[in-house]
Amino acid sequence: MDMPSIDPQQKQHNWFRVTVGAVSWFHPDRGYCCSLKTVFILLQESLSGYCRSSEKRSCSVLFQNTFTFKTDQMEEGECGFPPEPSEPSQRGSISSSGLRAQDVLVYLVGDSAVHLCVEGVGCVSVQELGRSVREALHIPDSAQDAFAFWLCSPLLELQLKPKHQPYKLCRQWQDLLYRFTEASEEDISQDEPCLQYRRNVFYPKAKELQIEDEGVLRLLYDEAKGNILEGRYPCDPEHWLRLGVLTCALELGVGLDAPATAAAIRKKKLSSFLPAHVAGGGGGLLSALRGKSGRQAELEQNLLDEYLLINAGDSSTQDTTNFLRQYLSTCHSLPYYGCAFFSGEIDKPAQGILQRGGRKTVNVAISLDGVYVIDIKEKHVLLGLRFHELSWDHSYPEGEGDSHILWLEFDGEEAGTPVNKLLKIYSKQAELMSGLIEFCVEMGTAADGAAPGTDGELTLTQQPPGQPGPSGRARGGRRGKLRRQSSVVCSRVHTLSTISYVDDGKEIKRLKPKRAASFFTRQATVPSYSAVQVGESLEQG
Incomplete structure (x- = not known):
């Protein structure tokens, strides 16, 4: 290998x-x-x-x-x-x-x-x-x-x-x-x-957990580790610390004492185990007061402590395959693991007396599960939507200097009133994003249709009309707080510059949603989407 x-x-x-x-x-x-x-x-x-x-x-x-x-x-x-x-x-x-x-x-x-x-x-x-x-x-x-x-x-x-x-x-x-x-x-x-x-972007995460070949797991680990270290996969401190110590165990081996482990970590440098923006320091006043060396010493000590806990654990779980599985399993908790990444820009909220805004560079991550807009600089999610939570469209430039736009529509709230929100993503790859979303939705619909029901429970395709599904919610309801608001994987809708409306978008002339109705008029069931008209069959790449 x-x-x-x-x-x-x-x-x-x-x-x-x-x-x-x-x-x-x-x-x-x-x-x-x-x-x-x-x-x-x-x-x-x-x-x-x-x-x-x-x-x-x-x-x-x-x-x-x-x-x-x-x-x-x-x-x-x-x-x-x-x-x-x-x-x-x-x-x-x-x-x-x-x-x-x-x-x-x-x-x-x-x-x-x-x-x-x-x-x-x-x-x-x-x-x-x-x-x-x-x-x-x-x-x-x-x-x-x-x-x-x-x-x-x-x-x-x-x-x-x-x-x-x-x-x-x-x-x-x-x-x-x-x-x-x-x-x-x-x-x-x-x-x-x-x-x-x-x-492969279209390889389900559930199938990864079934892989037993160490060589295949190693290839998947190498790619996941690269995305973690480069900051493409934003993660919380408990995640990057856990992933960092697993990398220590995989690359340094187990059984080292504290001095040998500390020396090995310093020799390979923190950037070999932790994301670059973490190992290099985030800057700011607090970082300046504490000093870069003090932060690095703290990170090294945290890695060392976690590594010693692994050493003290059950020896039967300290094999390479188990560490690889643990690393990938931890990455699976990140919603954008395995996504296809696209580049784009979004509007910044207007600020100051002159109401100046500008644009912010973002990554748009698309997978079989949903769409995630990630702030490249701050390393956190701005908006995360499952496919049943959004509608989308792509518009072409109308004049010289205009941009391709990917429109994302989702349920929101303003002053306690349910509204529809529109986010504009400017990108020359908007057409590609729209097509990939369409393909992923079709794959998900086909998988849902083929999934057998379980005794005593209703699957998404069996849910009675007018009642929210297991992952859905009633009209006007709030999403459950599955994660704490400070988490990097949590949406920050309040920081986005969006268009809000309540009358089915009639004044948004450029938006022609692929859905049959707006969020407020459709039934609270799994939505259906019109099929993309393509000249050839879609195949996994």
Whole structure:
């Protein structure tokens, strides 16, 4: 299972990355070879000329998608992400190297990679690559749906469908960047994706708990840990402390005494165990008074105390598989675990005498369960809605300078009066978010319809009309306080700039909800949604 690490120098000098869908060329003025370095098809030869080096940057614009767009410009056999007709194509000519057997690197989360030798790489599909990768990683058939292939770069992350051909999709990479990101032309011209094997967005969390293979659990753990440390998964102190000590047990082993454990934690640094914004300090007056070193010493002591408790526990529970399960199980308590993440902006509430607002950058996390709007800077949830609690729509720009908008409608209250609230999320990926919500709702509806009822209880699909379901509430009722209000996973609706109305949104001309009626006129049962009209069947990626 342990894969060789890729040395950065080896990446830049000992391997020549052949462009998929575009040939490399020598710039006569600048004196270096230009390459898009897409799927990282690698020829084992040293470069005698000059080659532009590239470094991986932190991902700023996120895009996950396994659904396709309805378009008249699509040709049979092409990938499902066509460029807009009005935009110039950025694709190059097809390289003949795609017709020969080539060495391909499929990256895992982290610095490891799987080496494959692929024939006819220009026509190979994700499904065919998947068989080779699962064989190399010894992934059992029972867990084959847990992972998917992604094309990842600093600007864009794309989950592929089984029938997608990475070679052909990479030919459209710059078209995708122009269409779905706000990146500059210079950044787009230098962006270079790699092929990565990661968790499937549509894999249910319940199935993860049934996985017994340690190698599969390790892959899931590595990805979850990365999202925790990077702050993509906001969590409360009790969560990140628990996850941090489990990482200590997994990476340092158990049985160390207190001095050895403290030395190991200092050597690896707190950022290897705790989220970066926690390990680095949150700033502010209190942090300045106490000092950064004092906070780090306190965090180290907390980790040490929790680690010693694990050491003192039952030895039968101190195996690696159990620690991996505990880590994933703790992550499952976070509602956005396993979500697809999108980038967007929301309006800030007007403040001051001049009523100035502005916009705030957010992540929009979408899973099989719901939608979560996360404050990137503050690392907490602004709005979390299950699908039965919301209606949504996507609107296109109406004029020059306008944005794509994802509208979220949900029940609210103002001065004790029930109202409908609308949140506007500005994003070039709004169409993708809307389509993903539609797909997840359809999957959930199908699962609910297939779920058998239990004796003596009513399932959601069996609930009598006019009565709230187990997770629902009567019209005008309040949501139960399942979590304390200070928790990072708790919604902060009062901090949002929303539109409130009580007359079915008649004055909101741009909003055309997909639902048949507003929240105040629909029955208090599980809502039904109109099906998305797509040109092909939806498949898990």
